[in-house]
Amino acid sequence: MQVDYIVLGQGISGTFLSYFLMQQGASVLVIDAMKANSASRVASAVINPVTGRRVVKTWMIDDILPFAEKVYNEIGEYAGMKDVMQSCPVLDFVPTQQMLDAFTKRVDENADYISFSADENGMREYFNFPLKIGEIRSSYNIALWELLAAYRQRLQENSMLLEEHFNWDNCILADSKVFYKDIVAKKILCCEGVEGGANPYFQQLPYAFNKGEALIVSIPGLPQNNIYKMAMTIVPLQQKDLFWVGSNYQWTYEDELPSRFFRTNTENYLNHWLKLPFEVKDHIASVRPANVERRPFAGLHPVYSSIGILNGMGSKGCSLAPYFAYQLAHHVLYAKEIELLADVRRFEKVLSK
Ligand SMILES: Cc1cc2nc3c(=O)[nH]c(=O)nc-3n(C[C@H](O)[C@H](O)[C@H](O)COP(=O)(O)OP(=O)(O)OC[C@H]3O[C@@H](n4cnc5c(N)ncnc54)[C@H](O)[C@@H]3O)c2cc1C
The missing domain is CATH 3.50.50.60 (FAD/NAD(P)-binding domain)
Known part of the structure; x- marks a missing residue:
């Protein structure tokens, strides 16, 4: 051949x-x-143009994002799929005053990407949170x-x-x-x-590989049109009520398997953050090809x-x-x-x- x-x-x-x-x-x-x-x-297949504690734009994002918007739809069409790349704001639950100050500073500088959420009171129905909620627009959820x-x-x-x-x-x-x-x-x-x-x-x-884990969780009643982020991130999946919840970064690990520590830790965190009941459906783990x-x-x-x-x-x-x-x-x-x-x-x- x-x-x-x-x-x-x-x-x-x-x-x-x-x-x-x-x-x-x-x-x-x-x-x-x-x-x-x-x-x-x-x-979790999220594209978030603004990351890190200082909420700055990621490397080359002004070139990379418009390109991604175009080609995900094209490849989706080739594969017989619709809406491969869906716009999905990240609601960033700011956990500390220091981060709130950083976010406020960036809102003034980067108004096209970030703002404060207009629906803060609505979110109190679903979550416990101490301060404000930032909203990162131009973020996307990919049906990867x-x-x-x-x-x-x-x-x-x-x-x-x-x-x-x-x-x-x-x-x-x-x-x-x-x-x-x-x-x-x-x-x-x-x-x-x-x-x-x-x-x-x-x-x-x-290379500098690192392991990351996630839970696949059913959360009936939680709107699936946002990504929710505090110390963990909750990302809507394609199926009704299903969400991806993760993750962590482990630079030393013995294997690629899901760990009991991550599961317990994440369940405890969700119990504290979420006001809604949830059920864990799966637990997955992999290694990121980082350098x-x-x-x-x-x-x-x-x-x-x-x-x-x-x-x-x-x-x-x-x-x-x-x-x-x-x-x-x-x-x-x-x-x-x-x-x-x-x-x-x-x-x-x-x-x-
Ligand atoms: C928990 C977690 C969360 C993540 N969340 C995000 C996110 O939200 N957004 C984001 O952008 N990225 C995210 N990432 C990172 C992202 O997954 C990686 O950057 C990306 O998937 C790397 O893709 P890749 O095709 O280079 O490698 P891989 O996805 O690892 O694909 C490599 C493929 O090559 C095959 N292969 C390798 N060697 C051989 C061989 N010898 N013979 C046959 N087949 C072979 C493997 O089977 C595999 O199918 C996340 C990663 C993890 C672990």
Whole structure:
């Protein structure tokens, strides 16, 4: 079998990369082992343009957000889905006076993104909270789990998916070709998430993986048109009354499994924050493919030109992956430049050893 490109991995990175390559007429084979708890299949899938204690805009968001608005709808249409990316304000329950001061300062500076919620009294019906509620507009909720499944089905229908665990022992890189079993391609583009840490060509990159968990909770009566955030975040899911509740960041962990500590802690927190009864339906966990610089790894290997990478999305895959998948696709096809701070060639020295 001969194809232009092998895309390794069908998380959000491999999904968008294969889509953009196909859009330009390239032939693609996606190889993915269907890991039920890959980061993309556990994520709450929120794009929040304003984050952190200082409520500042995230990196490159003024370019990335309009791009995401366009391409999520396009890929959704291709996969036969509507409303993949839905506008969904984040109601930010400000927990301390210090954070309230920071938020107030930002409201004055960034009035287009944030304000104070007009429905504070209405929210007292559902939540206990000490101070005010900030409202972050231009935030979005992505139906990512549904998108990945629908896109995978399209790949299957078009015989573009090989569902197996890719074994590097069966892969040979030549100057302008890649051989994997009976498949010959011009390049292999690796979108492996945390498994990228074992990729023999890119394992020197400065990954800093961290584990995160979430509960899937039924909360009848809680409106599903907002994301609610205090120390935990409550994100509406596609099914009636269901919400994703998380998360935490663990830089040292023994396994990728859900932990009793997280479940107890989160249930206690919900009991204190929520006035409504709730029922835990599921408990999920995964590892974020983060790195010390908090910038993606996108581009071709500085030594082996038949292998490339799209990884390092950290906690922001939903906003970063579409944008840099497009850049990588156009780099590979038309030699277009990749944003310097995301280009994997910044690690040329370590990758050349
Ligand atoms: C709890 C939690 C909450 C999160 N919330 C958000 C959020 O709200 N917003 C946001 O933007 N991001 C969020 N993230 C981060 C987001 O999930 C990641 O940035 C993103 O999913 C990374 O996508 P990826 O495609 O690069 O990797 P992955 O999703 O890990 O996909 C990699 C794929 O490659 C496959 N693969 C790897 N190696 C092989 C191999 N050798 N053979 C076959 N298949 C292989 C895997 O099976 C997998 O399907 C969250 C993450 C976690 C854990």
